[in-house]
Amino acid sequence: MLATEPTTDGLIPISMATLSPRSLLGIDIYLRANAHSPSVLFCRANEYPDFERLLPLVSQGVNKLFIDAADRGKYQQYLRENWTDLLADESSPVANRAAIMSEVIRDVLNEEFSLGNTDSVVAVSQRLGNVTCDLLSDQSIIAQQLCNVLHHDYATFTHCTNVSMYCVLLGRALGYCKSDLKELAVGGLLHDLGKLQIDERILTKPGKLDDFEFREIMKHPGIGFALLVERDDLSFGQLMMTYQHHERLDGSGYPVGCLKDEIHPWAKLCAIVDVYEALTSHRPYRNPMSPKTALAVLDKGYGTEFDKEMLQCWRKLINSR
Numbered sequence: 001m002l003a004t005e006p007t008t009d010g011l012i013p014i015s016m017a018t019l020s021p022r023s024l025l026g027i028d029i030y031l032r033a034n035a036h037s038p039s040v041l042f043c044r045a046n047e048y049p050d051f052e053r054l055l056p057l058v059s060q061g062v063n064k065l066f067i068d069a070a071d072r073g074k075y076q077q078y079l080r081e082n083w084t085d086l087l088a089d090e091s092s093p094v095a096n097r098a099a100i101m102s103e104v105i106r107d108v109l110n111e112e113f114s115l116g117n118t119d120s121v122v123a124v125s126q127r128l129g130n131v132t133c134d135l136l137s138d139q140s141i142i143a144q145q146l147c148n149v150l151h152h153d154y155a156t157f158t159h160c161t162n163v164s165m166y167c168v169l170l171g172r173a174l175g176y177c178k179s180d181l182k183e184l185a186v187g188g189l190l191h192d193l194g195k196l197q198i199d200e201r202i203l204t205k206p207g208k209l210d211d212f213e214f215r216e217i218m219k220h221p222g223i224g225f226a227l228l229v230e231r232d233d234l235s236f237g238q239l240m241m242t243y244q245h246h247e248r249l250d251g252s253g254y255p256v257g258c259l260k261d262e263i264h265p266w267a268k269l270c271a272i273v274d275v276y277e278a279l280t281s282h283r284p285y286r287n288p289m290s291p292k293t294a295l296a297v298l299d300k301g302y303g304t305e306f307d308k309e310m311l312q313c314w315r316k317l318i319n320s321r
C-alpha cells in the first residue's frame with residue numbers, strides 16, 4: 001500500500017515512539033540521520049533498542065526509524081500486541097503516545113479499508129476515535145508537535161488518521177465538549193470512506209486530473225454518505241462530515257455546491273483540516289508544503305471558502321509554540 005511504500009533502499013518508516021526499552025521488536029531497525037543520509041543498522045532483531053544513541057537525534061527532530069518492507073507484518077503484529085501498554089505509559093510525552101496512536105490507527109485502517117466491510121470499518125473507527133479523543137482532548141499537545149510525529153504520505157488511511165487527530169485539536173480549541181470531540185474523531189476517520197470505491201489510479205495519479213477523473217473523485221463524498229446514511233450509530237454531524245467536507249461557503253465546492261449555513265459546522269471544521277492535511281503531505285506530484293505555505297493557501301479562502309473563526313483558530317493553533 002502507498003503509505004508504507006518502500007524507499008529506494010527497500011525500507012519503510014516507523015515512529016521511534018513505538019519502540020520500548022522493554023519490548024523486543026524482533027526486526028532489524030535502521031537509522032537515517034536525515035532524509036539524504038544512507039541508512040545504517042541501528043539495532044539487530046535480537047537486541048533491545050539503545051535509547052541513549054537515539055537521544056541526540058531526537059533533539060535534532062528525527063522521530064522516524066526504518067525497517068525492511070518485508071518485515072511490515074511483524075511490525076504490525078508487534079503494534080497489535082503492545083499498543084495498549086505503550087499508550088498506558090503516562091510518563092511518556094503525549095506527542096510520543098500520539099505517534100503510537102497514529103501508527104496503530106494507520107495499521108488498523110489500512111487493513112479494514114482493504115477488506116471494505118463498512119460495519120467493521122465503523123466499529124474500529126468508533127473504538128479508535130474514542131481512544132484518540134481521550135488522548136488528545138485531555139492533554140496539552142501543541143499542534144506542531146503532533147504534526148511532527150505523524151506520517152505524511154498520501155494513502156487514504158494515513159490522511160484519515162491525521163484528519164481525525166486534527167479535528168480533535170481544532171474542536172477542542174473551539175470549545176467543543178468531550179462527547180462532540182469523540183464524534184469528530186470518529187467522523188474524521190470516516191470522512192473519506194467513499195474514496196475506497198474510487199479507482200486507485202485516479203487517486204494516485206502523478207499529475208493534473210482530466211475532467212473525467214475529477215468527476216470520479218467528486219463522487220466520493222456521496223459514495224461515503226450512501227454507505228453510512230442508514231446506520232443508527234452515527235450522528236447527523238458525522239454524516240455531514242463525510243457528505244459535505246468538500247463543500248465551500250461560497251458554493252464553489254462539491255458534491256452539491258451548498259452555501260454557508262447549508263453546510264454543517266462539523267463539515268466546515270473538517271474541510272479546513274482536510275485541506276491542511278493534504279497540503280502538508282506528500283503527493284505523487286509534489287513534496288509536502290510547509291505549515292506556513294499551507295496556511296497561506298488556506299488564507300486565500302478565508303471567509304469565502306472557509307469559515308473565518310475556524311480558520312483563525314486553526315492558524316493560531318499551528319503558529320503556537
Ligand SMILES: [Fe+2]
Nearest residue numbers: 191192245246
Ligand atoms: Fe475528501
